[in-house]
Amino acid sequence: MIKASIIGATGYVGIELIRLLQKHPRVELNELVSNSRAGSKLIDVYPQFRGSQVADYYLKDLSEFEVKDNDIIFTALPHGVSQNIVAELFDQGVKIIDLSGDFRYHDTDLYTEWYGIEHNFSELACKAVYGLSEFNRSAIKKASLVANPGCYVTASLLALLPLVNFSKADLSSIIIDAKSGVSGAGKSLKQDLLFTESYNTMKAYSPGTHRHSSEIEYILNRFLEQSYFQSEFGSEFLALHNFNSANNQKATVLFTPHLVPVKRGIFATIYLKLNAESSKEELTELYNSFYETEKFIQLIPDSLPELKYVAGSNYVQLGFRYNKRTDQVIILSALDNMLKGAAGQAVQNMNIMFNLAEETGLEATALFP
Ligand SMILES: NC(=O)C1=CN([C@@H]2O[C@H](COP(=O)(O)OP(=O)(O)OC[C@H]3O[C@@H](n4cnc5c(N)ncnc54)[C@H](OP(=O)(O)O)[C@@H]3O)[C@@H](O)[C@H]2O)C=CC1
Numbered sequence: 001m002i003k004a005s006i007i008g009a010t011g012y013v014g015i016e017l018i019r020l021l022q023k024h025p026r027v028e029l030n031e032l033v034s035n036s037r038a039g040s041k042l043i044d045v046y047p048q049f050r051g052s053q054v055a056d057y058y059l060k061d062l063s064e065f066e067v068k069d070n071d072i073i074f075t076a077l078p079h080g081v082s083q084n085i086v087a088e089l090f091d092q093g094v095k096i097i098d099l100s101g102d103f104r105y106h107d108t109d110l111y112t113e114w115y116g117i118e119h120n121f122s123e124l125a126c127k128a129v130y131g132l133s134e135f136n137r138s139a140i141k142k143a144s145l146v147a148n149p150g151c152y153v154t155a156s157l158l159a160l161l162p163l164v165n166f167s168k169a170d171l172s173s174i175i176i177d178a179k180s181g182v183s184g185a186g187k188s189l190k191q192d193l194l195f196t197e198s199y200n201t202m203k204a205y206s207p208g209t210h211r212h213s214s215e216i217e218y219i220l221n222r223f224l225e226q227s228y229f230q231s232e233f234g235s236e237f238l239a240l241h242n243f244n245s246a247n248n249q250k251a252t253v254l255f256t257p258h259l260v261p262v263k264r265g266i267f268a269t270i271y272l273k274l275n276a277e278s279s280k281e282e283l284t285e286l287y288n289s290f291y292e293t294e295k296f297i298q299l300i301p302d303s304l305p306e307l308k309y310v311a312g313s314n315y316v317q318l319g320f321r322y323n324k325r326t327d328q329v330i331i332l333s334a335l336d337n338m339l340k341g342a343a344g345q346a347v348q349n350m351n352i353m354f355n356l357a358e359e360t361g362l363e364a365t366a367l368f369p
């Protein structure tokens with residue numbers, strides 16, 4: 001059995017990890033670490049775990065936590081807080097999957113520019129492997145530290161990465177219009193997340209300036225730069241997708257997130273200009289070449305994604321429309337921010353790291369209706 005602990009177990013992502021891992025056939029949950037609820041019984045904080053395998057667990061303080069009893073540790077902490085804790089754990093030689101933004105950039109100056117926080121562990125950041133499961137398996141398999149991608153970013157990259165390898169795609173002005181359910185903001189108390197303020201309305205925030213613009217752009221450009229691509233993203237991928245090394249473009253992304261009154265879900269609508277005529281058939285073939293064999297990616301060129309078909313599951317629905325009149329492609333991507341956007345993808349990455357079937361513990365379909 002794989003012994004796993006969660007630090008930040010009481011956050012929204014933390015409890016989603018507990019929900020998945022306590023049912024995972026190859027995992028034994030070890031410690032659940034909390035900041036403000038240490039000493040409480042888990043079911044006194046979250047009664048939904050009554051009667052489950054973790055019903056008798058107590059939440060622990062980080063100071064009582066023993067690294068040595070673990071094969072893997074999940075950190076589900078706010079960015080800025082995570083980097084110090086992860087660095088300390090890493091020095092003790094345990095595998096880690098970090099769900100915050102702290103280790104998603106090898107370029108820590110870029111992190112500081114967008115997060116407004118100093119990064120104290122540049123060397124460690126360069127060792128972190130980006131955990132976009134479908135695109136980075138060979139590196140994830142060998143990783144000691146996986147930086148799990150963000151929810152908006154996972155929805156956007158899965159929609160866009162096949163186009164990085166498409167000579168007709170103009171990557172210079174990608175527009176991403178994305179909506180998030182309220183759980184995307186975590187459980188902390190903020191006035192605009194109150195039911196009375198977030199229900200029956202919709203709002204944009206940080207148009208064009210949100211930190212996830214940079215994560216999307218950064219990873220797209222790492223794919224475009226062959227040197228990075230070969231070192232982390234694996235030559236196996238290059239060969240598989242006949243990657244076009246002549247693509248000298250730089251990707252630029254304009255990203256606007258919105259808050260919508262649903263509990264879970266990310267829905268991204270992406271607009272990309274083409275520099276030559278294409279067709280539905282050509283685009284279907286391109287996307288199929290990436291996703292035909294992918295368990296969690298449902299490519300639906302003949303219908304349209306919807307949150308209710310993915311919420312509660314680790315699945316992603318991807319649709320697209322070729323618009324001949326404007327020579328543009330509209331790509332639509334829907335996933336559950338707590339699952340494929342966070343805890344689900346983290347468990348998928350753990351499965352890869354421990355040579356398990358990738359879907360182990362993740363096969364539930366969406367909660368519908
Ligand atoms: N929500 C989402 O959809 C997604 C979130 N993420 C990322 O995952 C991480 C967790 O997010 P989420 O669960 O939503 O956040 P929450 O705010 O719901 O939970 C945060 C967790 O971190 C703990 N914590 C907060 N401050 C400290 C501290 N100073 N020291 C130790 N522990 C602390 C909290 O502990 P306690 O409550 O016990 O005090 C809590 O368990 C974040 O980095 C977020 O960006 C990534 C993708 C999607």
Ligand SMILES: CC(=O)N[C@@H](CCC(=O)OP(=O)(O)O)C(=O)O
Nearest residue numbers: 099100101150151152180184185
């Ligand atoms: C609705 C909402 O507030 N969403 C959060 C996304 C949080 C998140 O998931 O952050 P990471 O993906 O970086 O970990 C935000 O916009 O900051």
